[in-house]
Amino acid sequence: MEISSSGRLEVRITAADVGKRVSVRRLSDDGDTGEKFTDTVGVLTSWDNGVLLITRRTGERVRIAESSLVAGKVVPAAPARRRGPAASYEELARVSARAWRPVESERLGGWELRAASGFTRRANSVLPLGDPGMPLDDALAYASAWYAARDLPAYVQTATGAEGTQELLCADLEERGWVREVTAGLWIGSLAPIGDRDAPGVTLSRTADDAWLGRYQRKGLGEVALKVLGSGPSVWFATVPDEEGEAPAAIGRCVVDGRWAGFAAVEVGPAHRRRGLGTAVMAALARRALDEGASAAWLQVEDDNAAARALYTGMGFAPHHSYHHYRRAADAGAAGHGFGAAEPYRSA
Known part of the structure; x- marks a missing residue:
């Protein structure tokens, strides 16, 4: 936590830090006689009406009342790796996409719309690796129509937990009623x-x-x-x-x-x-x-x-x-399109 020259904890983040990775400490009451501190690390995705939303590495969103903050600071975008190869999110996203190609695709600015008759979500979802070249609502409407024309539910694949991932897009999708159905991890x-x-x-x-x-x-x-x-x-x-x-x-x-x-x-x-x-x-x-x-x-x-x-x-x-994978809320029939629990990566 950030400590002032006088030795006191300080809140050194503001709403201007939305989109950055932060570490905050807040007071919480677990029902015992006293109060305790709770620490949260993640990307600050919004700060509105006295409430902070922080997205953790796993994609979990934590709501924190501004009045409960004890300390806070901006921290490095991703922790340093101690072993294994160095890699950026974008590199891995592109490599993994090339390893599981759709049968049909279309570019929408920095987005790729992918379809394969419903065989796995990864081959039948939007991969957003840049600006779609139009406002988000227009891009989502275009993507939804594109999938509807193929009798498929509209999905957007996003990522959290590394430098350059899409915590803000996840928050934008949830605000628009898109539902997160599946979470998995990419390991290296x-x-x-x-x-x-x-x-x-x-x-x-x-x-x-x-x-x-x-x-x-x-x-x-x-x-x-x-x-x-x-x-x-x-x-x-x-x-x-x-x-x-x-x-x-x-x-x-x-x-x-x-x-x-x-x-x-x-x-x-x-x-x-x-x-x-x-x-x-x-x-x-x-x-x-x-x-x-x-x-x-x-x-x-x-x-x-x-x-x-x-x-x-x-x-x-x-x-x-x-x-x-986020599904458009209107596409309630996704289960009928052959999507399993997640991806074909099972081992024993």
Whole structure:
């Protein structure tokens, strides 16, 4: 907290600091006999009518009464990373977008409108990486009409928690009634330690064959889904066969793009879990990516997938930022368009 020369805490932020990352301390009453301090760190997204709204790294918005402030200051936009590759949000957003291409897209200034007949939200949402070239309300109206013409709900993919992410846009969407449906994390790590692990019995292919698709969690795949799965600069599919000839014991997908290797669809059959097959799949894919010149790795994992988060932490991955999908409130029928809980990044 900011301390004056007299040793007292001071509030050194104002409404002019909206859009900056801040750290504030406030008085709160938890029902006990005395008051206590509560600290909040995040992006100051608004300060109106005596109320501050601060968006935390996870996208959670915290309302704080101005009258409860004890101290506050502007802090660096993102904490320094202690391990793993350095990366900006925009770099990772563009790399991850190239690894999961839609079948159809259109530019709207710095926005990209993406559609793939409803196969996953990421391939059927707006990716806003700049100014749309028109007022926000007009851009949202254009995007909504664009998706409606394709019989799809309108989604906007946003991010929070790193320098250059979109806390202000998240706040603007929520003020306009858009609903956040899904939050997941994008994690990064060094590639070489992953490739150093054992990878027995893993075969690699450039295409997702019938066996691979037999393990993939999304069923009823059509031509559009196959195009999305096969999209990316350099795509590899990994398979661990089942000894009894059933669906593969484990599968995975990796897209190599310059220095980055993106892992996805790492899935292990229920009868084959806790045998290290998820790690083996990633190790085999990592070795191929290293051969192609990659040095860093990224993946996306749902917040509620404890098993995957534990696996990735043990492999040296760490969270970089959170990403969210906002749905236009009028599109109440989104569930009918084949969207699952989040993205096809499950592991065990």
